[in-house]
Amino acid sequence: MPIPRALLAAPLVLSLLGLGTASLPSEPHSTPAASYLPRLVVQGGAPAAALLARNSAYPPYDFYSSAGSGIRPDDHFRAGSITKTFVATVVLQLADEGRLRLSDPVDRYLPGLIRGNGNDGRRISLSALLTHTSGLSDYTDVPGAADGAGPSARVRSGTGAVRAAVARNPAPTRGIYSYSNTNYAVLGLVVQRVTGHTYATEIRHRILTPLHLDGTSLPGARTGLPAPHSRGYHRDRPEEALRDVTALDPRFAGAAGELISTLTDLNRFYTALLSGRLLPPARLRELLDTRSAQGAYGLGIYPQRLSCGITVWGHDGRIQGSFARTVATRDGGHTLTFRINTDALSDEALETGLVEAEFCPAPPPAGQPRNSQSP
Known part of the structure; x- marks a missing residue:
């Protein structure tokens, strides 16, 4: 380059x-x-x-x-979408406890939710959701998904997100990697059905509290950021000036991207995850298995092969502002988190x-x- x-x-x-x-x-x-x-x-x-x-x-x-x-x-x-690694970790923990199987169809937990317009929850496995190979359209592509305007104004919950996606034709053929936030909206609902608690509660109980990630939270309907925080800026088109979007209703992001965190906490989380503190070895290998997604994505995490021969792992997150x-x-011994506002x-x-x-x-x-x- x-x-x-x-x-x-x-x-x-x-x-x-x-x-x-x-x-x-x-x-x-x-x-x-x-x-x-x-x-x-x-x-x-x-x-x-x-x-x-x-x-x-x-x-x-x-x-x-x-x-x-x-x-x-x-x-x-x-x-933003760094939330997905947290959700995937919870799903793998539940699989390790025998409370679900990654090969299970979505319909086993959410009967009838994914039906119509070429979508069928009886033919989509939890594993396909985790690896973005389900064929579900991305609900955030529906006009107005982020601001509540237009046909996706109902996207203020996981169920609303899934219904918005099902109303569209499936983006790719099932089994082909195609990144879709809808997959993790569905997984958030599955976690709630299996545990009786929201995915946010399970993340707090299973990850945030044990790792002392005190700067990390899942805000739900809270539009503000905890102190201290910087301002967040967004432009709708490249030629426009940036505008302040610090206050944001994160419900449209949900299990696909509502997380709030800090540089320190994100480094600590990925170190713990990749060093085996959150998952046993077999489940950690599953997390990093990219074969289903043609090498592009594991389970809530993705690799990048660098010019010096090292493969690094992680996730990015983009949300307004x-x-x-x-x-x-791979061992979590060297981590980097960077951000822009x-x-x-x-x-x-x-x-x-x-x-x-x-x-x-x-x-x-x-x-x-x-x-x-x-x-």
């Missing part, structure tokens, strides 16, 4: 944009990924950007950096470059060990 021309102006950009950094006092460290934050602002059009990188290998570090103004290290922000992504090595990232190549810079740094001088990373 060619080096963006803005790289040549990086020293000036750093001073103008107020790049902030912090690292563990015991091990001063910087990360090459931080050099991409000013570019997310200048080239990507974000008001502000931030990252938190953690590595337990040599040299160990815990490094925060930001660019632009209005973002702080402990800010709460909307994590926020974009975030967490990426980690808008969903309008105009240069997605910067996202790839940032991840490559963090996990594929230049080789160290002769005689110095390279960071240990697991493929």
Whole structure:
């Protein structure tokens, strides 16, 4: 990938944009990924950007950096589709407890909900939902899904989301990977049917409380963000100015994307998940099995093969006013979460470059060990 021309102006950009950094006092460290934050602002059009990188290998570090103004290290922000990894983890825990089987059809738990217009819940397995191979259309493609206007104004619940999707023709053929938020809306309803509790309650009980993720929440109908938080910005069309969308009714996102979190909490969650603290080995292997989705997606998590041969795992989340992504090595020992306070990232190549810079740094001088990373 060619080096963006803005790289040549990086020293000036750093001073103008107020790049902030912090690292563990015991091990001063910087990360090459931080050099991409000013570019997310200048080239990507974000008001502000931030990252938190953690590595337990040599040299160990815990490094925060930001660019632009209005973002702080402990800010709460909307994590969007990163919610899906949390939901998938709960479903796999329930499978391990024998309370459901991934091969079960949706109709076993939600009889009659998915019917008509080429959709049939008797022929869609829970596994197909997890891997986005169900053939269900994405309810967020229905006009007005995010703002309650138009034909999808009823999308304020998981059931409403599924019905909006079923009213459309299925997007792909079943068995072919096609990302659809509807799949996780259905899984949220399945978790409630199996446990008698909402998916939000199960996530809190099974993940947030045990891992002490005190900055993470599922807001339900609450439109505000917990303090501290930055503002969130959105534009409907590329030529329009950004507008403030910090206050947002997250019910349209539901089990597909309502999560609020922090940089620290997301790193801690993916470290715990990939190191085996939340799932036994067999279930963790299922989580990372991408064969059903033709290599594109596991179960609520997806891989990215980098130029240096490392495969990293994680998820991104885009919701009005926020974009975030967490990426980690297979053992969870090296994690990176970065975010911007808008969903309008105009240069997605910067996202790839940032991840490559963090996990594929230049080789160290002769005689110095390279960071240990697991493929």
